[in-house]
Amino acid sequence: MTPIVCVEGVQRSFGTGDSAVHVLRGVDLTVNQGELVALYGPSGSGKTTLLNLIGALDQPTGGGITIGNHHITALSDARRAKFRRQNIAFIFQNYTLMPTYTAAENIDLGLRLLLPRVGLRERRRRMSTTLEAMGLSAWADHLPDQLSGGQRQRVAIARALALQVPLVLADEPTSGLDTKTARRVLALFRGIAQSQGTAFVIVSHDPNVEGFVHYIYDLHLGQLQHRTVPQHHEEPQ
DSSP: OEEEEEEEEEEEEEEEGGEEEEEEEEEEEEEEOEEEEEEOOOTTSSHHHHHHHHHHOOSEEEEEEEETEGGGSSOHHHHHHHHHHHHHEOOOTTTOOHHHHHHHHHHHHHHHHHHHHSSSHHHHHHHHHHHHHTGGGGGHHHHHHHSSSSHHHHHHHHHHHHTTSSSEEEEEETTTTTHHHHHHHHEEEEEHHHHEEEEEEEEOGGGGGGGGGGGGEEEETTTEEEEOOOOOOOOOO
């Protein structure tokens, strides 16, 4: 197996001295190519903090993180930002869609900004494919405020998947979806992991996620605890 993510002894504290809050206390995590990993834990346990560190949006207080062959914690801010744009896709809980752009245009904007070498024909192909996969082809020309919360979440997912990068980091990707749609999206993640070798790290409270991932970890007192994975769900019909 080819490691995509290697987190070694990572610590993250906020504040200094006696008032410091130690959120992560020596976290170790390996995610291989084509694997889906779920991170569970109560609000405030540090799940999103860990996701931001893996995504090179933040720097650890201690320890190191390697993505592919790149020790990202040793990179300069500029090189880390460039690496992030080219290798990591994010699915944020708050969608982060441009309100004056249609669903299709939001996906296209992500491709143009993050992968400028991708040509117009390929961008259109990816837009069409991901919108269809999300069941949103009929809403391609709708603005975000013309979509439901679940539809906006699916646009955000489509935007991330269209990038076709080695690592997808998803923060509560099914939070705005009904159970049937959530399972379809998770089955799609698993299919992409199998066919493209994409690695997924998913922060969630949703029990549906458990049936589609390879590994589950609970974040407790700043450390990860492995949990047995239940039998995988079949893709819903």
